[in-house]
Amino acid sequence: MEELKVGIGAFWLYPQHHYHNEVEELKVGIGEWKIARPPQRLITLGLGSCVGIAFFDTRTSLGGLAHIMLPDSRQFQEITNRAKYADLAIPDMLEAMLKQGARRSSLVAKIAGGAQMFASADRRLLNLNIGQRNVEATVGVLKELGIPLLAQDTGGNYGRTMILDTGSGKVYIRAIGRPLKEI
Amino acid sequence: MEAWQGLNAFHLNVLKEIGNIGAGNAATAMASMLNRRIGMTVPRAGVLPLAEITRLVGHEEDPVACVEFNLSGRAPGKIFLLLTRESAFYLVDFLLGKPPGTTGALDDMGISVLTEVGNILTGSFLNAFADFCRLEFIPSVPAFAFDMLGAVLSSAFLEGGYFADRALVIETQFYDAEVTIKGHFFLIPEGESLNIILEALGLGAGP
Numbered sequence: 001m002e003e004l005k006v007g008i009g010a011f012w013l014y015p016q017h018h019y020h021n022e023v024e025e026l027k028v029g030i031g032e033w034k035i036a037r038p039p040q041r042l043i044t045l046g047l048g049s050c051v052g053i054a055f056f057d058t059r060t061s062l063g064g065l066a067h068i069m070l071p072d073s074r075q076f077q078e079i080t081n082r083a084k085y086a087d088l089a090i091p092d093m094l095e096a097m098l099k100q101g102a103r104r105s106s107l108v109a110k111i112a113g114g115a116q117m118f119a120s121a122d123r124r125l126l127n128l129n130i131g132q133r134n135v136e137a138t139v140g141v142l143k144e145l146g147i148p149l150l151a152q153d154t155g156g157n158y159g160r161t162m163i164l165d166t167g168s169g170k171v172y173i174r175a176i177g178r179p180l181k182e183i
Numbered sequence: 184m185e186a187w188q189g190l191n192a193f194h195l196n197v198l199k200e201i202g203n204i205g206a207g208n209a210a211t212a213m214a215s216m217l218n219r220r221i222g223m224t225v226p227r228a229g230v231l232p233l234a235e236i237t238r239l240v241g242h243e244e245d246p247v248a249c250v251e252f253n254l255s256g257r258a259p260g261k262i263f264l265l266l267t268r269e270s271a272f273y274l275v276d277f278l279l280g281k282p283p284g285t286t287g288a289l290d291d292m293g294i295s296v297l298t299e300v301g302n303i304l305t306g307s308f309l310n311a312f313a314d315f316c317r318l319e320f321i322p323s324v325p326a327f328a329f330d331m332l333g334a335v336l337s338s339a340f341l342e343g344g345y346f347a348d349r350a351l352v353i354e355t356q357f358y359d360a361e362v363t364i365k366g367h368f369f370l371i372p373e374g375e376s377l378n379i380i381l382e383a384l385g386l387g388a389g390p
Contacts, residue, residue, distance in 0.1 A: 029234060030233060030234065030237075030333065030337055045242075045243035045244050045331070045333050046243040046244055046331040046332060046333020046334040046335075046336075046337070047333075047334060048330070048331075048333070048334030048335060048336075048337050048338030048341075048342075049334075049337065049338040049341045049342055050334075050337055050338075050341070069337065069341060070341070115334070115338070116338075116342065117328045117330060117334055117335055117338035117339075117342060118249075118251060118326035118327065118328045118338060118339070118342050119326060119327055119328070120251075120323075120324055120325060120326030120327065129342075130338075130341045130342050131338070131342070157328075158330055158334075159330040159331035159333065159334025159335065159338075160334070161243075161244060161331070174244075175331075176244075176246055176330060176331060177288070
């Protein structure tokens with residue numbers, strides 16, 4: 001299996017002429033997004049407070065998967081990696097998908113993650129649930145862009161792996177000690 | 184994040200050496216906790232981006248236990264200890280007086296044991312570090328997570344409000360005749376803290 005490694009701060013557009021090779025799973029790292037077509041699967045591992053956003057075009061079967069870390073880039077002065085932030089990564093991925101032939105009218109979204117992983121006595125007092133803020137920001141951006149949010153598996157206190165099968169448009173969630181779940 | 188860019192090889196060597204001392208202190212604490220001779224090595228130490236830290240410890244979906252503290256004082260930041268699942272379960276078995284291999288999942292008792300182990304090890308690590316720097320680090324109460332490495336690691340950064348993606352990592356292995364306990368300490372100075380630490384060590388800030 002060919003593995004495509006993309007460092008933090010990078011994104012990867014899967015080249016058109018590679019559609020028919022053997023690549024099965026494309027890994028999307030933290031603070032990255034990637035686009036793929038059938039029969040490929042996009043996978044992002046270990047979402048904690050981060051949020052995974054899967055786009056799927058029901059007409060062209062073009063899929064995209066983003067792994068964002070923070071809700072809002074406007075709180076930061078220097079942006080070195082646009083794919084880290086919900087407000088930049090999601091529109092960027094959308095634009096790239098539209099360039100690759102996706103139709104806005106047939107695009108749908110599913111999201112997962114946004115957990116609060118750490119439990120402690122004083123942590124709850126801090127009004128700093130970054131997972132929840134990531135989910136809220138993501139939902140807000142999708143609404144602004146007019147992409148319907150079909151399903152979400154968010155919150156809680158456990159990590160998730162998110163898989164988008166571009167062949168079927170199905171999204172699967174894997175977690176420790178829980179059965180594989182389709183959302 | 185920018186603070187790291189002023190670090191040169193000499194600074195890193197000093198930080199690694201302090202890591203060694205801290206980890207040595209933690210090994211002593213573990214030896215008295217387990218009541219046996221515990222050796223310690225620091226195979227690697229350095230400043231790494233998040234993606235490489237993940238690779239250093241294992242695979243994103245590997246289950247790990249993490250005990251994490253916020254540090255206040257003149258040089259605020261955070262510190263956390265990661266233990267592989269095998270090492271975590273071994274410690275639970277040992278400290279509860281069960282035969283090795285008994286623990287297969289974590290219950291409240293197991294979580295409590297590991298949080299306390301983290302408390303003791305991190306406390307002794309910090310004490311050595313603080314003595315060396317002549318700075319006081321005041322740890323918060325511990326926060327605990329047991330889950331996928333990728334989820335735990337990224338959330339340890341983000342949930343603490345630390346949004347850069349680099350940390351000082353000190354890989355630490357404790358071992359005795361029978362078993363190797365694999366742990367990693369991560370120290371993340373916030374804002375100006377790294378410069379304050381370097382200044383306290385008489386190294387001055389980087390350029």
